[in-house]
Amino acid sequence: MTPSPCVALLMATYGRDDPKHLSEALDHLARQTYPHQRMRLLLAIDGPIPESNRQVIGAFQASSSIRTVATEIPRNGGLARALNAAATKLSGEDEYVLRVDADDLCHPDRVLLQVEQLQADVTVGILGSAIEEFESSGATLGVRTYPRRDQVRDYIVKASPLAHPTVCFRRNAWDALGGYRDVAFNEDLDMWFRALTQGIVIDNLAQPLLRYRISEGFYSRRSWSKAFAEYRCYTIGLYRLFGISWRLAVPAARLAIRLMPRAVARVIYSGRSWRRRMLNV
Template sequence: MGTAAPIRLRGPTVSPREQFSLLLPVYGRDDAALLRESFHSTVSAQTRPPAQVVLVRDGPIPEALRRCVDELAATSAVPVARVDLTRHRGLGVALDAGLAASDHDIVARMDADDVAVPHRFARQVPLVEAGADLVGSAMLEFEGDPTRVVGLRTALVDEDRIARRARFHDPFNHPTVVYRRSAVLDAGGYGDFPLMEDYRLFARMIANGARSTNLAEPLVYYRVDTGAYARRGGFALLRRELQLQREFRRHRFTNRAQFLRNVLVRCGYRLVPERARRASYRRIIA
């Protein structure tokens, strides 16, 4: 893919105000109290709330979580479309099912245990209305509750730099993105690619010509736990990483030198001890 031209966003008098859907997946390990907090922060607490919530249940969930989902769907001031997958299919399949149930072309992502700032969509959605296909933001990592911030994940703003970075790292923080559903579908959707479905999708969107940008402002509080860095290593993720890098090379998203660099650095990262992984994550992978 060649170097992308800067995004020229249309002015607010030209671009109409569009409605959008919120895509929120839930699975068996989610916590009811955290889901309730996440739902509130992205629906009733937003200065520009979604017109629809698509709540995807990815397989069986515990009774407490089921009651929470029922309560949110019944009491929400915003219509809730429920998608119930009878068995756990994984995040990519769940998100594709949710996209199919979305009423609007603009779709915002959120995870069931994170917290959005009140003006998140007021800042991001106008950029999609004005011509972007994919808009993310920086996010703050926290432990326990959002007042205990432990880190900041920055985000590149310039489209050219985003396209270059995508050859080596995911240039978007997945829980922060708002995108055009049509651009996602044109790139083939998420697909069944566990552990790396978001990076794979965003790279394919960029290769497909989608216009992308980020906001440097942190708009999401991202929950981290003691197992966060352990999950980023191991042989299962190593195999998935190799599969992704081969796919990038096969489709000429990366050249030979970039492929070799990624195999050495990104695959090597999956095998180092967790302590080293924690120390180097933002510099090497994030």
């Protein structure tokens, strides 16, 4: 019987991660129905972390049959650098690279379903899924879906076509992209633009395979520097993908929304029908 393909789970954690949320994220990895002997967790520890977080990681290593390969980074350098550092531990056997975050909760069948889909459709290079958004209190906010392959190019004009923590890369797509670039606050969006420019097919499963935590900090991420970094990433990406077109006006509209006060941003984000009609942000 042919063994299941090897999967590398790519995660980064840093000093401000809540140990309870980290423990929950790792616990959901331990519940995966995919054969644990065919998975490895490539964990980047991005700078100093509290002892409580180390204890969480140690408990996972001691109890889980998923092997953990940790990469210690002396000073915090950001998500892109941390993920790339973890990815240096990829082996020649790893056929898929699956992103996991340190505070989101994977569906038990996430790895199994994504690998099965990529095995069934060899034309897809990057596969994401819908997400179920929830507050730290546990209250579910709803399900957010993402475009299928034939809608991705149009969708990226308005918003990211993938929920980053849901992504599974086919290994040759990961290698072709060369990992993440150090693009401030937008390493994932930059990668999706580069993938489409290179002709890598992006698709999403309609089933939500991740519970995505919406914390209070989610609404406070709209600083001037982050908003303008997003604007720059979109403008460059759209130009490289489509050239000069009306699409270049969309990032300016997004910028205006990003700079709104936190309370207004919360109302807009919660207003799904309004968001869908306007910019799907």
